[in-house]
Amino acid sequence: MNAQAAAIETVAGVANLGKYYGAGEQRVVALHDVSVGVGRGQFTAIMGPSGSGKSTLMHVMAGLDTPSAGQVWLGGDEISGLGDAELTKLRRRRIGFIFQAFNLVPTLDVRGNIMLPFQLDGKKPSLQEMAWIDALLNQLGLASRLDHRPHELSGGQQQRVAIARALATKPDVIFADEPTGALDSRTGREVLKLLRSAVTNSGQSIVMVTHDPIAASYADRIVFLGDGQIVADRGPMTAEEISATMLNLEGHAA
Template sequence: MRQAAAPGPVLRAENLSRVLEGEVAAVLVREASVEVHPGEMVAIMGPSGSGKSSLLYLLGLLDRPTTGTIWLGGEDTSGFTDDQMARIRLEKLGFVFQFHFLLPEFTALDNVMLPMRRLGRLPEDEQRERARRLLAELGLEGHEHKRPGQLSGGQRQRVAIARAQANDPLVILADEPTGALDSHSSLVVRDTLKRLATEQGRAIIAVTHEPRFAEAADRIITIVDGMVQPEGTTF
C-alpha cells in the first residue's frame, strides 16, 4: 500500500533555525533550507556537533524550529498543535535510530504492529499480515515470533526498519542507523534503505558519519556549525 507521491518535493524546509535560549544562546541550526523528493536517499554529514541530528529532528517534526517553515506532503506544519504534530508523524513519517528501541518484551511481529495499532487505520488481521510481509521483505521470515534479545544487531535494525514502514510513510528518517553495527550488517542496512527509495519510491533522510553509507545516497547534505553548506562541500 503506497501513498501517491505528492507533486514536487515530499518534504521542504525553508530558513530553519533552532536556537536554545540561555545566558548564552546556542544556535543548533542556522537558516537551513532543504528539499527531498520521493525516491531519493539523502545523507546528512558533518563534523561531530555540527547540527546533523538537530536538523534531522526538525525535519522529522520531533522538534520545532525557532524560525522557518516545514512542508510535508505539501502541507505547512508551522501552525500545528502538539497533537497534530504527533498525528502527522504517525501517519507520514517513519523513524530509525542508532539503537533500535524495540520493546524487549514484544516479538518482532508485535513491534512492527505497534505504529499500526496506534494509528488504527487497519483491522487487526490486516495489521498482522502487513507486519509479516514487511518482515519477510527484509529477510526476516521465520523470525516473526522472536524477541529482540534473540536477534542479531543487524536483524534488530531490520525489524526497526520494518516498523518505520508500518504506516506507509512518505519519508523515513534515520539517525546513524548503522552506527552500532558491524561492517557487514551496516552494508545490509544501508542497502535495505536504498532499496526502499529506489523500489518503493520512499524518501530516505539519514544522518551518517560513514563514507560507505553516504556513497549509496543520491545526494549529500553537509552541515557545519549548524549551516547547510553548498553542494559538493566536504569537511
C-alpha cells in the same frame, strides 16, 4: 518553498529554518537560515562535523523538535505551527523512524513491534497493507522470527525489524538517525542495501543522518552542514570523495 516543491516534488523540507538555544550572550545557534527540500523517492544523506547541526535538522524536519524561526513542511502541509497532539498524529501516520539504538519494545515480539504503528493509531491493517507487510517480512528475512523478542535477535535482525516497522505504513518519508552506528561493518552494509532497495524498488523517500562516508555513499544526494548552515549539496559520491569533502570542511572550520 512552493516553487521548489513544484520543481522537485518535495516530501519534506524547511525554509529559512533557525534553531537557537538560550538568549543574549548565552545563545547557541544550532541552525541558521537553512532551506532544503527532500525529493520524493530520493535517498538523502545529511553529513557534517560533530556539532554542525545535522541531528537537529533531522529532528526539526521530522517534527520531533520545534523551530525557532522559519517553516517546516511535510508535503504541502506547513507543520511548524502544529501542537503536540497534532504533531504526534502526523508523525504516526506520515513519517517513519529508524534509530541507531533500534528502539524496539522489549516486551513485544517481532510481529508486535512491526504492528505497533497501526495499534498506536487505533487502526487495523487492511488486506493490502497485510500483503505489503508479509512481502516486507520475506524480503527482510524475518518471516521465521515473528515470535522472537528483541533480546533473542542479533543487532542486524533487530535493525531489520526497525526497518520493517518504519516501512509498514508506507510513510511519506523515513528519517534514519545513524542506522548503522551500532552494527558491525558487514551487517551495516546489509542494512544500507535494504534501505537503498526501499528507495530504488519501492520509491520510498529516506533522509539519513550519518557520520560514515560509506553509509552516505549509498545515497542519491548528500547535504553537508557546517556551523549550522548548508555548506555543500551534492549528488551521488563515492566514500573516498565524501571523506575528502568532510576533511576539507573540517579544515575550513579549524
